[in-house]
Amino acid sequence: MSVKKYTFSDLVRIEQLRKIESIKAEELSYTSTKNIPSSASSDFSYHEFIHQLKIRAHHLIYENALADKLRQPSQQFIRARRIGLIIAVILGGLAASQAVSESSTLNIYWLLAVLLGFNLISLLLWISGITLNLQSLSSGVVAQLASWLPYRHKHDPTIASSASQAWWESCLTGKVGKWRISVLTHQLWLTYLTAGLVLLILLMLAKQYNFIWGTTLLPESTLPKLTQILGSPLEAAGLKIPDSLQTVASRIGADKQDAETRMAWATFLIGSLIVYGIFPRLLLLGLSWVMQKWSEYRFKLDLYLPYYIELRQCLMGRDVKAEVIDADPQAGVKPADIARPPKNISIPANAQAFGIELDNTTPWPERVTCRLNIIDQESHDAAILLINNMKAPVLLGVAAHRLPDRGVQRMIKELVDSSNTKPWLILLNKSSASVTSAREFAWFRLAEACGIPAEHVITR
Structure with a gap:
């Protein structure tokens, strides 16, 4: 069981820094935060993450003289x-x-x-x-x-x-x-x-x-x-x-x-x-x-905010290769055409990947192969059947540049409910389509509404 290493005042200071960084990040110095080591924990822990944020906040406050x-x-x-x-x-x-x-x-x-x-x-x-x-x-x-x-x-x-x-x-x-x-x-x-x-x-x-x-x-x-x-x-x-x-x-x-x-x-x-x-x-x-x-x-911080999603991947990342076993041999995506994901993105090695209405130009992380791309009711039913019968973690890939609608949310919710484990959501980007912060935030809120833990949301 994780030991609480912070107080409410620490959470308030972290929130104050979030608000400051979202508006005046260019006025701050981040030199001292570059040497903060990532958590050594093998699994995500809310308390450990907040402790890491507390350490980072301490460095930023001291370096930029923000205490007063x-x-x-x-x-x-x-x-x-x-x-x-x-x-x-x-x-x-x-x-x-x-x-x-x-x-x-x-x-x-x-x-x-x-x-x-x-x-x-x-x-x-x-x-x-x-x-x-x-x-x-x-x-x-x-x-x-x-x-x-x-x-x-x-x-x-x-x-x-x-x-x-x-x-x-x-x-x-x-x-x-x-x-x-x-x-x-x-x-x-x-x-x-x-x-x-x-x-x-x-x-x-x-x-x-x-x-x-x-x-x-x-x-x-x-x-x-x-x-x-x-x-x-x-x-x-x-x-x-x-x-x-x-x-x-x-x-x-x-x-x-x-x-x-x-x-x-x-x-x-x-x-x-x-x-x-x-x-x-x-x-x-x-x-x-x-x-x-x-x-x-x-009181808890809203970890579904883009600010905390990005910091979680920086402070709580693990140097693990993303790999999916039992991949679909018919998948037509070549690893050479896919951008290499950051090292700190941690996807379970045995995760089974499913796409949500993806086009052929949307790249997956290296060595991650989409088992099935859900584009209609038939593929949706097939995905539900596959997920019901598997014990491996489920990795759901979505196009981050799209705006999630109720149909996509309903589809993801049904997939999440069918999974025997807590699924993962990965926001896939492609160079030809820019992703606004508002659109990214909409996907984070969708993950929250569908019961996907904040630590299981990955951006690339």
């Missing part, structure tokens, strides 16, 4: 979070002070509505977003706002803006981003509630308040019943809340309260803020933090 630019977006996020927490403290304090005002009486339910009402709405929206997987409600708001940030420079991207964009895409989108923004959301609301609670406690320590309640539209018995319902958990915790007589005596216009009633209402207020505001946020903060770490642990 790669750290910049995370530092910006930390600064933004600190500013947000400061604003939350101010807003929490203002909310409590405005609800209290200069009066010596406190409307208990108005105060709870101010401090807990918006928090409850936010909580319901967050739960809905997480449950229904609605990106805009659970994690996507900040990430979507990032598209408007000036550092994106979409028309003239820089190294710094490319690194920032890759960081935002890795850390603030998808499952990782959903839980990272959830952590931030709960931290902000927790700070808001704590600031309001602390200010209320300080005010009640320094001044005597009478607690009142009143309603115009609701029945008279509604708020007293609500008091008993909300106070049940507090009573279970051993706290004293207003009884029915004290609640009725606290209605607006009633006589002046005694000290015992005031203490009961103060306990009810503080307990409600803790039980229904701070405590749920603490639990959800802990849950979100654990899920964020779990999502980061399970």
Whole structure:
């Protein structure tokens, strides 16, 4: 079993380099990466490949002095979070002070509505977003706002803006981003509630308040019943809340309260803020933090991207001759007419090659002979029958310059499902037809859709 030799931060740095190299590769120096040895592993390993990418990233970052630019977006996020927490403290304090005002009486339910009402709405929206997987409600708001940030420079991207964009895409989108923004959301609301609670406690320590309640539209018995319902958990915790007589005596216009009633209402207020505001946020903060770490642990790079396909063949290649046994003697392709494949392309020596609608001018690698070229339903059925009865690996060759359509995808999927082993896909090029990166990317996505592992995709 492969041992994980990298962290989520390493994967983010690799993604940042991918974005930079895709836009500003000509500005980078690659001298130090030329001496990186290929993996000695006999079989492809995701963890070993990422370890090789980590080593390569370390060399590139050091050689091109990119460390500060790669750290910049995370530092910006930390600064933004600190500013947000400061604003939350101010807003929490203002909310409590405005609800209290200069009066010596406190409307208990108005105060709870101010401090807990918006928090409850936010909580319901967050739960809905997480449950229904609605990106805009659970994690996507900040990430979507990032598209408007000036550092994106979409028309003239820089190294710094490319690194920032890759960081935002890795850390603030998808499952990782959903839980990272959830952590931030709960931290902000927790700070808001704590600031309001602390200010209320300080005010009640320094001044005597009478607690009142009143309603115009609701029945008279509604708020007293609500008091008993909300106070049940507090009573279970051993706290004293207003009884029915004290609640009725606290209605607006009633006589002046005694000290015992005031203490009961103060306990009810503080307990409600803790039980229904701070405590749920603490639990959800802990849950979100654990899920964020779990999502980061399970985060994987998209190895079907052309960038990683090419690097895999460079960093994980094996010097093995490509050869197919039991080749079709009727094949009319001459080895002399075929370009020699790079040494690091590794095809199983006993692989059985099948072409997918290839023409006669599409070359195969040296010593690889196409057993059957699938061009119609009859040859397709024959290929299915052959593949069903063989245990050797299957090598599917396609013309890389073509754009894969649904028919080709369906055909390859049926061949993959018929194979007893994980098949290979080789993208065959010919000098007379150029292959765009978009077209190559379409073939990689087809391989992913058909269940062909990224390490089994070969370009030549």
